[in-house]
Amino acid sequence: MIKQFLTDVYWQNLDYLVIDTPPGTSDEHLAVIENIKEHNPDGAILVTTPQAVAVGDVRRELTFCKKTGICVLGIIENMSGYVCPHCSECTNIFSKGGGEALAKQFSVPFLGCIPLDPNLAKSLEDGTNLINIDQTQTSSNTSAAIDSIVQQIVSKTDTLTHE
DSSP: OHHHHHHSSOOOSOSOOOOOOOSSSOHHHHHHHHHHGGGOOOOEEEEEOSSHHHHHHHHHHHHHHHHHTOOEEEEEEEEEEEEOTTTOOEEOSSOSOHHHHHHHHHTOOEEEEEEEOHHHHHHHHHTOOHHHHOOSHHHHHHHHHHHHHHHHHHHHHHHHHTO
16 A cells, blocks of 8 residues: 555655654554655654653664664654643653654754643644644744754755755
């Protein structure tokens, strides 16, 4: 199915193709690598949550990327705190820093943290821009975190494209 998805769909010219795979290093990952290698991908962006179990999965994914020759563009820590929709305080309901520590351990860029934000969830469900949903500090902090991550990815891929 992955091969068909990558070869039988007319993609035209793409700036980015995001393939969201389940955690770990399963057959899906191998199939993606086998079928995308010929297109010379710029690399992978790995996403973890702060908990030790998730960080362990991403640790294995880092090793997998290294063994398969896929450059890791960076690590993102998702669900890094919960943003109160009333006061905009961010509370670490899980833990914090697992993604950043892993990035340091493997010498890959840490792209940033994205908190759990009810306004982000609402904007995704409604198909609206996060900035348009609520003009509170909460939304602007989450939006700024996402924007920073996106800008880093764009910068990295532009640099790789022009080398």
